[in-house]
Amino acid sequence: MAEADRVKKAGPRSTGRPTIRDVSQLAGVSRMTVSRAISDPELVLPATREKVAKAIAALGYVPDRTAGSLSSRKTGFIALMLPTLTNANFAAVAHGLTEALRDANFHLLIAYTEYDMVEEERQLRNLLARRPEAIVMTGATHSPAASKLLLAADVPIIEIADLPSRPIGHVIGFSNHEVGRTAARYLIDKGHTRIGAIGGTVEGEVRDHRGEERMRGFEDELRLAGLSADAVLRYGEAPLSYDHGAAAIARLLKKSPDCQAVFAVSDLSAVGAMMQCQRMGVSIPDQLSLIGFGDFEIGRIVDPPLTTIHVDFNELGRRTGATLLALLGEDGDARPGRVDVGLSVVERESVSKA
Amino acid sequence: MAEADRVKKAGPRSTGRPTIRDVSQLAGVSRMTVSRAISDPELVLPATREKVAKAIAALGYVPDRTAGSLSSRKTGFIALMLPTLTNANFAAVAHGLTEALRDANFHLLIAYTEYDMVEEERQLRNLLARRPEAIVMTGATHSPAASKLLLAADVPIIEIADLPSRPIGHVIGFSNHEVGRTAARYLIDKGHTRIGAIGGTVEGEVRDHRGEERMRGFEDELRLAGLSADAVLRYGEAPLSYDHGAAAIARLLKKSPDCQAVFAVSDLSAVGAMMQCQRMGVSIPDQLSLIGFGDFEIGRIVDPPLTTIHVDFNELGRRTGATLLALLGEDGDARPGRVDVGLSVVERESVSKA
DNA sequence: AACAATTATGGGACCGATATCATCGAAAAG
């Protein structure tokens, strides 16, 4: 019988909370049996399992995963790096991921970069100290040091919401460049020729790389169509919101009063711009067409409803979760995958008909 | 000199990543010195510190907090239980908290109940296994088992966004009952007598206890004023959003066509209701006054701007963070505190003037 | 100068689980 376990008392550094040893002593079995009864019940006789369950309930025992993690070298953590949580789409990703990982008993460790690469690196280091079993990064632009840390981490890495040409690991995303191009094409197809855009990357310092990518795609498509990109305005800093859009559109229209159509890199800016137009007596879509990005709920609510480019962030979160589960499950398919969840134009009424 | 540390090789169960032992051997000091150089540099001579720093950089060493947590019995985790992340106010709380805890090197462990008490209990158990140093619960209505778990956890507990009469630990919140009463009083003051409300708790099964509390406060105030609470409609289930408000207001106006003013337990429902009224040709505020709760950004955007009840969730998150830091810092003031962050009416234009 | 106090560092046990291998009894195979 488990003699060694029966006599051992809690050491001086113990927390006082019941441990697996207390359970084993009360149940009259070894610690290993308790461990198995919890994490792999089929290996234990039903009668034994019952005894253990009783002891657990009697003591109010809650296993310590910190200890378990150290021993098994599996922490059950997934690191998720987001620009911010106060953005419905990123929140949706986090939500979808949590959902997908819930039953596998993984926990998400979320960190926010606030669109700052230095902060990203700092946060990454903190995250790494928790020994996550996989890392999910939003975007694909990292500092050299951060890239090095990621490579050295030796765990699956998934870059999401982007489609980098030189990815570090797996990719589940969409092309932000294509978003911009699609927006431009859409406005061009509607017959506009004086076309502008508002986004948040001030000259010289890029914070929101994905937003900047959308701006570039937009510009590229304009040029391809032989149109001027003069009315593409970069103003303010991420995170972009209503106020940004309002200020940006005011500037833009002052600079380029003949502008017929505008792409906003975020629906939030787009809506802010819309409000500002109302205040300035600029009618949408009659005097100015507006297309956004992100398909935020608010775009359905405003009047006129906002035409926008939709990406299924929920799907993105779910796909990421499923990939993670596959990666961390059985064998761990090592081949880095690349998934493009695509995008689509949601036609509503903020763009004038061709 | 550290002879024992110099010879020891990595064991068979090692991950292969550099450990503190590798650093100590390369730097020619003991493990403890490395540990101190990292977490308490003042205890180590600058020259030694330098040697350690070099070794750390050379190896790309990242400390393992799992091991550190086990040993020090300080995990650096704060558990945060939220109904959902896809709600700007809760996201703001999470954001504010993260912000406040960032420099103290704490990590937030977030779990979502989806407004389900059974799920809350399950999530709580999972959270507890991570040995958080404090637990932040949204709301104050828990299952008996959950309450027992919380009590037994033996760590500071903060209940937020509510003002329970029999709290488990610290409280930082506001009275949801008072929110309802304030809304009712406001509408009454504006001269309305046929007053209704829409909220999401179906008869018999309460999911959103805080929302239900707001409904009750609303009803209580109506009764106090000698008004009928017949037009208080419970419909649908949390989480409440636009569609809920739209459906609910349609029902309500069908049932009580003479209703003059309506309180929605959430701005999201209120905005949905507003849209539905537009579709039905009911003019706001001329034919129907509308007041919401939560002061979501969208309320500023819609037309007419939504009158609502504001609670500073940001402040709530910050206060919670500060309290946590104090609690986990020096001495750990044991007296459970109680903070009411209050509430205020944001007068906009969705309520007709008296 | 002798002794106490302080500072810098090291040695070893320990935190609470699980990996791994050993053991033991019962059932299956020969």
Place this chain on the structure above:
DNA sequence: CTTTTCGATGATATCGGTCCCATAATTGTT
């Protein structure tokens, strides 16, 4: 009836840090 196989359980080392106490070196005290 022995030998092999298998299923259930146990003993022990180990994961990678930090706590606690010991020790050596330095500084301060009278």
